[in-house]
Amino acid sequence: MARKILLHDIDVANLTDFNVYRNLGGYTAVEKMFKNFTPDQLTEEVKKSGLRGRGGAGFPTGLKWSFLDKKTDKPRYFVCNFDESEPGTFKDRHIGQLNPHQLIEGMILGSYALGVRTAYVYIRGELFYVLKIIEKAIEEAYQNGFLGENIKGSAYSLDLYCQPGAGAYICGEETALLESLEGKRGNPRIKPPFPAVVGLYGCPTVVNNVETIASLPWIINNGAEAYAAIGTEKSKGTKLISACGHINKPGVYEIELGLPVEEFIYSDEYCGGIRNGNKLKAVIAGGSSVPILPAELILKTAKGEPRLLSYESLEEGGFETGTMLGSGGFIVMDDTTCMVKSLLTYARFYHHESCGQCSPCREGTGWMENILRRIDTGKGSMKDIDLLVHIAKHVEGNTICPLGDAAAWPVASAIRHFREEFEEHIKLQQCRFTK
Amino acid sequence: MSLYKVTIDNIEVEVEAGTTILNAARKIGGKVVPPAMCYYSKLEDSGGKCRSCLVKVSQTSATDSRPMPKLVASCRTMVQDGMQVQNTTSAEVLESRKAVTEFLLLNHPLDCPVCDQAGECHLQDLSYEHGLEETNTEEERRTFEPIDIGDYIKLNMNRCILCYRCIMVADQLTDKRHHGVLGRGDHCEIGTYIQKAVDNDFSGNMIDVCPVGALTDRTFRFKSRVWYTNPFDAHRECDKCSGKTVLWLKGEDILRVTGRKDKYGELEEFICNDCRFHHKDIKDWILEGPRKIERHSVISQNHYENKSTSGDNITQ
Missing domain, CATH: 3.10.20.600 (Ubiquitin-like (UB roll))
Structure with missing residues (x-):
């Protein structure tokens, strides 16, 4: 059996309850943090662990933290990106729903390292039932002195809030998330400046994924070396x-x-x-x-x-x-899957979720969906395949945020690897798999 | 203020730190200036959206000789000392500009013959220079009914390219914004929710900043093609704005009043609705003389000459 860090206790009954989590050794990382670490040492420890962002980009977490602008007098913010809405991804929900205290403990560790007084969990609007679980857990953490003024008698104070989104995939992009958290339309911002310098309410901000944050308690409890010993040279843990x-x-x-x-x-x-x-x-x-x-x-x-x-x-x-x-x-x-239909499903998703701010993504995602629908319904022509490649090529890399890339890559790769299936679809004017 | 040396299409220019690539290019002028459909120097935070000004940074700075990995929006990217930029000298840039033009025209009607903006439309110019000869698309365009969003402004959403300029005008110039972007993706539309909601002293500037014919002057609607009118600089005493305008005359009749635009189509000064809509009598104005219009638009520039295969000059 492989080593379990995040899901070690996941099957324990009533794990969402503070006492159950505490009895399993929960929140000991916070106690250890106050005893053994200054904020900078904690950042160093995370750097040493080799932990990389689990939201998708895989950027080293400790390095991201060290970019935070600490020279200004402005408040700093730590935000957990719980807007998990990528089709096929449902790992963060698993943590939030079954082990919310692990996430909260990680939020405390991260906030302490970054010198943050107020932190947020931005949760996908559709996960309202998880929001309730997390809010109850936050409440318990307050009652037990792990959140609020002078946590466990230390000089450190932290407030944590959970804020639901309103149902937009794009709000998982960190700057769109910050706009949405500020109460605005969730349009991604043009970077630079990056959130580490100008983030939430114009203040330095770090945004991390749920899984990244939930990994922190184990790293502090067991040490960065133990974490770095797991995995491969470039992919730790x-x-x-x-x-x-x-x-x-x-x-x-x-x-x-x-x-x-x-x-x-x-x-x-x-x-x-x-x-x-x-x-x-x-x-x-x-x-x-x-x-x-x-x-x-x-x-x-x-x-x-x-x-x-x-x-x-x-x-x-x-x-x-x-x-x-x-x-x-x-x-x-x-081998019963039709590549055209499956690609159409993804294209429809990205068309629906494009924010509409920049022209290649706004127009390109809809165009790709239309062409794929045409091919799927047997009305496509051979030049449509090259047209799809052309559109994907010019959406990719030319947009404000990575949604354009996310919409273009599936199209480009499906045609790269399954071109003959698209051609067959067009020749037969129907789907071999569903007829 | 330290000066940075930047090279754009092999032409060197010195600009202050904090200048964008686009404005550095404007300082050089001429062909090296990338087109800008959404950026507007007088509107804070504008730009970055249309992607028509994408350029290639082939060297990041004097100390970092690496190119930037992607094309960058020149209107939102600050120069660095020793930066090397390629605009028209990069095939990649021209190809992507062509694609951006194609994207912008995908849902834009080709109704220039009945559009009041024709002749001063930035999309018309862009598509002339970077558009395809033949369309790749057989898709139907999304359509909306034209609506009045105020007493003076007609909104034809079909033509909108979502540059957000009119929203920034309302945010930054007027006391309250009554319109915004509704919906998402290519369902986005400029809207007021309640019709005719736009009513304030400076709303008319939304018409002037619109790069296309999405927002047009209702008092000028279908009166004349712009190239049949004669522009004159004029001014009047006004307690709301500078009173410096351009009158578009046909004989003695004022068909339209606009602000004064520079060669990039940007207003020198925003003007009030009083000057724009309520003073159409020539006696209200002190005429300064004929307005020099920068001959950048397709129609005023005789661009169509280049299209002639015989080489004969085609005059309009």
Whole structure:
């Protein structure tokens, strides 16, 4: 069995209750923090652990913290990005719903390291039931002296609030999240300046993902070296993978980074193989926005080495033959899946979720959906395929925020790896899989 | 203030720290200036949205010789000392500008013959210079009914490119904003929720900042093509604004009053609705003389000459 850091106690009954969590050693990291660490030392410890942002980009967390502008007199903010809405990703919800105190403990650790007096958890609006769980946990943390004035008799005070969004995927982009948190329309900001300098209410701000923050208590309790000992050279620690699609055992799994993809899909400890004994066709390894890979490239790299679940192994081969670890939304498709239809589903999503601020994304996402719908309904022509490639190419990299890339990569990669299926769809004027 | 040396399309210029690439290019002038559909120097926080001004930074600064990984919006990217920028000398930039133009026209009607903005429309100019000869799309355009958003302003949402300039005018110039962007993605529309809600002394400037024909002057609607009117600089005593305007005359009749625009189509000064809409009698004004219009627009520049295969001059 792999080591469990985030999901170690997840099956304990009533874990959302403060006392249950506390009796399992909860909040000891906060006590240890006051005893052993200055804020800067804590930041150093996180740097040493090699923890990388789990929201999708994989940016080193300690490094992100050290960019925070500490020279100004302005207040600083720490924000937890709980706007988990990437299709295929449902790992943060798992933590928030079942172990909210782990997140709160992590928020306290992060806030202390960053010298923050007020912190926020920005939660996706659709997860209202999770919001209630977190608010109850925050209330308990206040009652037990872990939040509020002079936490546990120290000089440090922290207030924590949980704020729901109003149902927009784009508010998971950190600057759109900050706009939304300020009560404005959730349009991403133009960067620079970055949130570390001008963030929430114009003040220096750090935004971290739920899983990143929930990893902090273990790192402080067990030490950065222990965390860095897990995983590979560039991918330290464990990662939650939310596996879904045509597998026997969908669910949220914690893996040690560096686990072979093949083992993850076929071992009974994880996905348990493909449903009905079908053949694996393709995998989207890190949430819907990363490039899709066909079976032969997800199991082995183009060089023939086994593909591992780690940042560097999944990126091996660039976008030609590789993909990204992303947020860990692992979508498995078997050989009954129509690539055109599945791509149309994603294109429709990105069209619906584009904020409409910059022209390539606003116009390009809708255009790609229209063309895919045309192909899907048997009215496409061969030049539509090249047109899709053309649109994806010019949306990618030319937009204000990464949503444009997220909309373009699935299209570009599906055509790169499954072009003949698109051509067949157009020639037959119908879908081979659903007829 | 320290001066930074920047090179744009192999032309060197010295600008103050904190200047954007676009404004550095404007300091050089001419062909190196990227087009700007949403940036407006007099409106704080404008720009970055249309992506027509994307340029390539081939060297970040004197101390960092690396290129920037992506094309950058020149209107929102500050120069650094020793920065090397490519605008028209980069095939990548021109290709992406072509694509941006294509995106902007995807849902924009080609109704220039009945659009009051024709002749002074920035999208018309952009599509002339960077548009495709033939369209790639067979999609239907999204359509809206034109509405009156105030007594003086007609909103034709079909033509809007969502530059957000009119919203910034309302935010930064008037006491209260009554319109905004409703909806998301390509369902976005400029709207007031309650019709005819826009009513304040400076709302008319929304018309002047609109780069396309989405917001037009109801008092000028269908009166004349702009190129049949004669612009004159004029002024009057006004207690709300400077009173410095351009009168667009046909004979002795004032068909339209606008602010004075510079060569980038930006107002020199914002004017009040009183001057713009309520003084259409020539006796109200002191005429200064004919307005020199920068010959940048497609129609005034005889650009269509280049299209002639015979090489003959086609005069309008």
